[in-house]
Amino acid sequence: MIRNPILPGFNPDPSICRVGEDYYIATSTFEWYPGVQIHHSRDLVNWTLVRRPLERASQLDMRGNPDSCGVWAPCLSHADGRFWLVYTDVKRFDGNFKDAHNYIVTADTIESAWSDPVYVNSSGFDPSLFHDDDGRKWFLNMQWNHRTQSYGGQPKSPAFDGILLQEWDAASGTLVGPIRNIFAGTELGLVEGPHLFRRNGWYYLTTAEGGTGYDHAVTMARSRTIEGPYDLHPDRYLITSKDHPEASLQRAGHGQYVETPDGAAYHTHLCGRPLPPQRRCTLGRETALQKCSWKDDGWLYLADGGPVPAVDVSAPTDVASERPQTCLYDFDETSLPADFQWLRTPEPDRIFSLADRPGHLRLYGRESIGAWFEQALVARRQEHHAFRAETVVEFTPDTYQQVAGLTHYYNRHKFHALAVTLDEKLGRVVTILSCPGDFPHGRLEFPVGAGETIGEGPVELAMEIRHNDLRFYHRSGGETQWQAFGPVLDAGVVSDQGGRGEHGSFTGAFCGVFAFDTSGRAKAADFDRFRYMPL
Structure with a gap:
């Protein structure tokens, strides 16, 4: 069994990537250096920290970054024979502005030295890079609107102004073509954390909504064309505990889809495990993994039904957990x-x-x-x-x-x-x-x-x-x-x-x-x- 959380302690915003039989998860590190944690597994049960790729000043310098700023929501992918890592360096937290700068670095292997960053944009945070079947690449991030009363600790939905999509030209290292706002989110608000994947002629978009607290959720939508319009999942939210305060894994949201070599479906998400009586998550936001299934309607669902994440999940192979202790x-x-x-x-x-x-x-x-x-x-x-x-x-x-x-x-x-x-x-x-x-x-x-x-x-x-x-x-x-x-x-x-x-x-x-x-x-x-x- 997979025992959640698979990455206990502060490991939020999990982006998962499979290359052959190897799985990698990249998580946010915020103001902690070196930047971005990458864990590796071959069975989805046991995970080992193998790299923190942002390790030198040319890639990341967070001196002066306020608390809870720095590296937000990386996206890890593999295409064209190399790994791609997209990340944000957030320079401001409180007040109306975020000053969120997005970059891309690459490497031939996870363990090797990663490239110096290529600057992409600063229109918002939570970037991701999607490699389409035709070889084109697309950059996504949420758009931040400073024209609202969105102060640290009191987020308001209007500041989260939809998911932007623009083509990325890897040869020139620049964004090209029109900027499209492809998804405004649901009434839950605070739409962020976009990830795209393609299956059976559909573009599927998952986003995080509801903020990082107890209303967090993974929202799912799909479209026949990459620019939309995107139709919402019949249940709207693929993963959430927001209406189930009794669930062991709370604050469930912000994750990414992955398939095993034989086509079994899984989805990562962040979560929190609150302690009574004040429901404080002393371990922060952790990484969990859920088994999913595709139904005849062409939509993804949790394998056990409903949106509430499970602690124990079926693994692809019969292996035991080998977590170290002292x-x-x-x-x-x-x-x-x-x-x-x-x-x-x-x-x-x-x-x-x-x-x-x-x-x-x-x-x-x-x-x-x-x-x-x-x-x-x-x-x-x-x-x-x-x-x-x-x-x-x-x-x-x-x-x-x-x-x-x-x-x-x-x-x-x-x-x-x-x-x-x-x-x-x-x-x-x-x-x-x-x-x-x-x-x-x-x-x-x-x-x-x-x-x-x-x-x-x-x-x-x-x-x-x-x-x-x-x-x-x-x-x-x-x-x-x-x-x-x-x-x-x-x-x-x-x-x-x-x-x-x-x-x-x-x-x-x-x-x-x-x-x-x-x-x-x-x-x-x-x-x-x-x-x-x-x-």
């Missing part, structure tokens, strides 16, 4: 473990090194935790509702402006951090920095005040997340027992719905290590290992 990272290699990312900057050498002290991840304190330009924060996704993370840090601050430690992090206004720093009276201390929500002020809180004095030498730091609760621990000086530290904190604010709530942000929770030095002296902190354990 992960220990000892930082003995010369490159960062594949599970980890950092924020925004294409110059990672300025914020971390695995060579300057072999066997350690060295962070160079730069801007404050939550900065939009250059902060030393290296983290991996939270993939379970209950987990424990541990690390050990060597850090000798000489001012309170130098801070390093362990963090449960979403964005600049939603995080908890267990930190080593200096207090003028207490000396070196362990303390807690907490920012429990981005509305209305996003102010930093200090649940244990100045903190607790600790001696010299390495300090072990840990945190346990149990659904909505977070508890920090530490030990040092040869102690054998972990010491619980500070109050139980609200882990649920480190979620899409934390702070100002639905549509205010839509990425996911990370756990990792950080260092900052607001004195500007780039004080280094050395981390010897990192352990992630589901509970």
